Structures are given as structure tokens and as C-alpha cells.
Amino acid sequence: MNIGIIGGGSVGQTLGAALAARGHAVVIGIRNPSGEELAKPRAQADTLEAWLARTGSRVSDIPTAAAGAELVINATKGDGSIAAIRAAGHGLDGKVLIDVANPLDFSRGMPPFLMAEYAGPTSLAEQIQAVVPGARVVKAFNTVAAAVMVNPGLIPGPHDLFMAGNDTIAKETVSGIARSFGWTEIVDLGDLAGARATESLLPIWVRLWMTGGSPLVNLHVTRG
């Protein structure tokens, strides 16, 4: 499949490398795909130059990455996601759009808190859907660390991948990608309003990371 990833940080690179390794044609879209930007050091990620050399994939601007893709992933910072999705615009029409972003505010350091404009009876994923009504938005992968997204076996025992979205077929497509990464426990939280729940899990997840000392931590649902 042709897959466009908006965002070239830790998540974009990790998902992109894993998808490329499974035979997908991946293009990462960033705001300014200049040589200088590709060589720029990135926190907890390679330079995009090194990622390109490692994966044999491509980097472009955001509209090009979206327009050429069959499926698109939003892997931008939460406070930049709406602008990034606006830049992709009609390139997202009709396409499955996996939203991995979390609307977290780090302005007061750690731990972050949810950005007020995406809390309450809304979520970042729903506001993205409102910007691109023609896209088939699925919230997924946002409640685990990047390395775990593509390798759930890094955490022993059963643990869950949550997803939410309005389009059943789109969720099946995303489940297929998750299964290709090794996920077996996939929990469908219903329509896209379920993103309110998964985005709100982040304060708990960050707290578990801080108290346990490792981002290799996740939740598992058991029912009586």
C-alpha cells in the first residue's frame, strides 16, 4: 500500500520504518523538506537523512505525502496537528487517516496535561475529522510508546491496542496493520468519540512511565 505519514519525528520514523519493512511504499511529509531539515538532529529519532538511507523510503512536503497515499497517518505534535491536517487538505478525501497524535501541553514540563481545547466533549481526533470530513479518521496507537506500536512483544503478557472511529471498514484496515506488527489484543472503543477516552489515558500512561521508570508499559482490559 502507498502510505503517507505526516510528521518525521520518533513516531513517524518508527511507523514508517516498520511499514516499509513490510513492503509498503512510505512517504514522510514534513513542512519543509529541505536538505538542511533532513540533516537536522531530532530528539529520540534519527535525522531524516539517516532514516531515508536506512529504509529506502521518501520524504516530501505534507500535501504531496497525503495526495500520493492510499492511507495516511498523522504523527505530528498535538498542538500542530490541525495545521498539518489543513495542509494535507483534500489529499485526505476518502482515505483512512490514522491519528496517532496526543493533544498534550508540555509548557509546564513533566508531566504534561491535556490541552484544554481538546478536552471535554471533544477530542483532537474529532476536531481533525471536522477539518477533513471526507477522511475516514481512526484514532489508534496513541496510548503506547513508539517502539511498542510496531513491536508489542517488547512488553510481556497480554496488553491492549485501543482504537476508535466512525468507519468500520477503516477500522478493519487499521486492525490489519496492527496485526502485521504483532498485535493480537485490539480493543474497539466504538465511534470516534472513543478518542476522548484514549486521549485522556495519556496522563495515566505518562504517570506509569514516570513511576515505573520505563516507557515499555501498557494497559490490559479484563472483564467479569
Ligand SMILES: NC(=O)c1ccc[n+]([C@@H]2O[C@H](COP(=O)([O-])OP(=O)(O)OC[C@H]3O[C@@H](n4cnc5c(N)ncnc54)[C@H](OP(=O)(O)O)[C@@H]3O)[C@@H](O)[C@H]2O)c1
Ligand atoms: N513518541 C512516542 O512514543 C509517542 C507515543 C504515542 C503517541 N505519540 C504522539 O505522536 C505524535 C508524534 O510524536 P513524536 O514523538 O514523533 O513527536 P516529535 O518527534 O516531536 O515529531 C513531531 C512532528 O510534528 C511535526 N509538527 C509539529 N508542528 C507541526 C505543524 N504545525 N505542522 C506540521 N507538522 C508539525 C514536526 O514537523 P517538522 O519535522 O516539520 O518540525 C515533527 O515532524 C505526538 O502527537 C505524540 O503525542 C508519541
